[in-house]
Amino acid sequence: MTFQTFLSLLEPLRAEYPEAEFEVSEPAAPSGFWILSIDLPDGFSVEVEWKRPLGFGIAAGPNLAFGEGVHEVFANAPDAAARVAHLVATRTPTSADVPVSIAQLRKLRGRMQKEVAEALGISKSGLSQIETSAAMGTVQIDTLQKLIESLGGRLKISATFPDGMERRVSVGH
Structure with a gap:
């Protein structure tokens, strides 16, 4: 199309x-x-x-x-x-604050599965499995971190509590 x-x-x-x-x-x-x-x-x-x-x-x-x-x-x-x-x-605005899947994030960054897989040193089907695992909430944090870094970003994890407190959580680095 x-x-x-x-x-x-x-x-x-x-x-x-x-x-x-x-x-x-x-x-x-x-x-x-x-x-x-x-x-x-x-x-x-x-x-x-x-x-x-x-x-x-x-x-x-x-x-x-x-x-x-x-x-x-x-x-x-x-x-x-x-x-x-x-x-x-x-007249509804879109928002960068709406959560996206890993596959959507990859597309938002203008990257195809093949090139991200190559950057990670895995097969295209391996990346597809990671994207599926992430969508189901079962991806490992270190895998997710490597994937985000292959897109040129840095993974940040935060915890939000009912009383309004929000804190970044240290993972890895």
């Missing part, structure tokens, strides 16, 4: 919100991201990034910061178009 297919699914949105500015940016290189920006007069914006095979990354809100990155990832054009239409209609 192409980005053009996705754009065609948004035609009703363009007709429903003629006051909105729709801007499409093609990638500078074939391996880059296509970007759609939708800016509404009230200051609400939606940004969609697409790259095969990673899917459609979406961020929305009244004050999107340049370079903030996407908050949600959708594998197919119809689901992404439906989400964009909902965000525009309801």
Whole structure:
């Protein structure tokens, strides 16, 4: 599925919100991201990034910061178009604070299973098993830490209590 297919699914949105500015940016290189920006007069914006095979990354809100990155990832054009239409209609912001799966995090970072697996020195199916284990809540902390580091990040674990106290928990380092 192409980005053009996705754009065609948004035609009703363009007709429903003629006051909105729709801007499409093609990638500078074939391996880059296509970007759609939708800016509404009230200051609400939606940004969609697409790259095969990673899917459609979406961020929305009244004050999107340049370079903030996407908050949600959708594998197919119809689901992404439906989400964009909902965000525009309801003016609902997306949030980077919503928990994501390890697989979604990998996609948000623009990485494919093959390259992350190679960085970890494991097979693609091994990474798939780790992502499945993480989704079920049975991944080991050291494995999760290595995976996050392979994405260029650092794992932080915190404990939150009913009285409002929140503390980072030391694991490893």
